[in-house]
Amino acid sequence: MKLSACIEWQFGDETVGLPDRIRAASEAGIDLVEFHLWRDKDVDGIALALEETGSKLTGFCVDPRRSIVDPAQHAEMLEAVRGTLEAAVKLGSPPLIVASGFLREGVSPEEHRAEAVKVLREAALLAEEAGVTLVLEPLNTKVEHPGMYLDSTRLALDIVEEIGSPRLKVLYDVYHSRVMGEDMKSVLEGRMHLVEHVQVADMPGRNEPGTGEIDWKGVVADLRDLGYQGALGLEYRPTLPALESLAMTREALGV
Template sequence: MIKFSAHLEMNFGKEVPFRDRWMAAKSFGFEGCEFVWRNVELPEAVHVRQTAPLEVSCLGGTTGFAPGARPVLFLPEDRDRLARDTETAVAYARELSCSNLIMVPGNKIEGWSVEKHRQETVASLKYIAPLLEGAGITALIEPLNSKVDHKGVYCDTAEEGFRIIEETASPNVKVLYDAYHRQVMGENIVRAVREGHRAIGYYHLARVPGRNEPVGGEIDAFAFLEAVAETGYDGFVGLEYKPSADYLSAFQQIRSVYPDYLGSARKEA
């Protein structure tokens, strides 16, 4: 049974303490959550998970978009740093019984072709694949949209993401299929899920337009979720959205519209 996972950054905002975000997600029936591992001290995350058990469905924050605070996935000069940070993220994930790390593709380098970006991305993923495989952790490559949120990003189509997975050829490197980004780019999300599901390891959902809670908008969320379920996937779908009002109102809408995807709501039905 597919379950929803709350995004403890996007669904709330930085003004809400981490513990309060976690407890709010738990109280509204979410059975899983995801967050950026660099933003939370591991002992705090371990403690709150012991206090109010939620599965940590995936962890973001290992790679970045431009040179700076985080390694860029396809930069050769960042490759050793990528390996070190991945090793730290893997240790963090294992402490939280999490099996997925999100890795964003990074912004394009002027003068590089798409093929060059792909070649270097694949080289980086092959470099860290033994670490991932040995730990039983999966790197999730997330194709983003270049029309609204991430102009200039490399890997802005599901097709390019699938090419990366094929060329990397590791069972521990898969695509994170985000229905919001794919809809913004004009892709047929139901067909893409059905045709590409073997390369997909995780899913995200938000409303188009606005990237708000997935209620209304252009995406037929139930058709999308049905297509995902038909592939045999029975894990988490992360709700990576910004609430259109306050986070409690958004959670209440989700609970009302999607009771089958929230644990406590299913029990009450």
Template sequence: MFTLAPNIDLLFTEAGDSAADRVRAAAAAGFDAVEMWGPTGKDIAALRDALAETGVQLTAQLAEPRTQFMIPPKDHTLFYKGLDDGVEVARQLGCPRIVLGSGTGFGGRKRQDQLDELVEIFTKADAQIAGSGITLVLEAVNIRVDHPGALLDRTAEAAYIARGVGSPTFGILYDLYHSTVEGEDVTSELSQARDVIRYVQIADAPGRGEPGSGAIDWPARLAELRGSGYDGPIGLEYYPTTPTVESVQLIRSLAADA
């Protein structure tokens, strides 16, 4: 049985704008985990109290600010400062993962050079937060629909970077939606990246709605995910087309049997 973690920036919006109230709504719906985007704009003290009150685990949060690493003048000071700030928030909230992005690539440089530079950047980031108990997870995103211009759009390249960093506290976020939209073979990607996958997110495709709203074969995909050896939480990062409690019904049923 997989643990499902609804994204409180997208789901349980019926509870209002407060992240704390959305956590309570998720708990009332029977979830014991949630994820979120960045902490900016959230009442961290209230969110911490809601997590403690309900016993809900925050599984992942985004690194802020989102950085364009490859575009000159390539001053990464804000990224490293933001990472320290994010770790402090994560520790307050009991969150074990921070999600990293690659930023926009630079068209005047070879792709391999840019990937190798990301290895250097993230090796430094991993060393900077050593001992914090936080795992950094790097996400490849699709450039066909949602993130045109992003450098990292291939699971294999995210895995290359993770192996280059070579740390038990650095891995990849495998987003099944982004992978599918990019035309990747999910079975193959899960098999080849299984050693560095530290977190998983899902949405259906096309449309990025709830599982069941698109064309993905969810029983098959969850079976493949289980077969890859992954047994961690799954973030529900989708735009619901129905009220949240209705939108989660199919995936909750399937995850319970997977």
């Protein structure tokens, strides 16, 4: 498995903008990168740095973030998808990350899901036309994202399976999943084909693998047993300078 540096947080001590962080990651032997929102970033500079280094993006977020469960925000959500798809084409057409938005008070689980399925089906059609994959990301609600609708990997997989688009998959984040008390192997068994990307960070703290309590070599072995062959996104907050942080991460993951 190859590593994908989250340049939103990594290489920030050594460089300022994302283009130079891409170059720094490349010099460190990492040719896959990802980041969060894009509208406040130098998209042309990022494209140039990717071309110069031969690096590739493994993902960035649909921006602005809008709710998939609130019909009042669906038009804006789809417009955000359209704009982000245009940006993605300039950057090699990587997967685009979709967050769910927050629970609506007094609304049933069935209605939440129905609204999510409705708008994601429309978004998936836009993604199919553009040849880009959308990835739905469950987030933990116990530490960083209280009130978020989608905090269950099983529910995310169920929604993606129901829609049935080849351009709608799941982003599985080991940290968020572990915070929510999920057992990775049982959650993903037989459903890894629905997962586009995997991200890692240790728990507690959301720092480098090797700083917390997760058995990372076991996680990597389980992912391989489940059939995952993609990249591991390093979406953690580093506690060390970039090269030391990467060395710790490689040792912990065994990759």
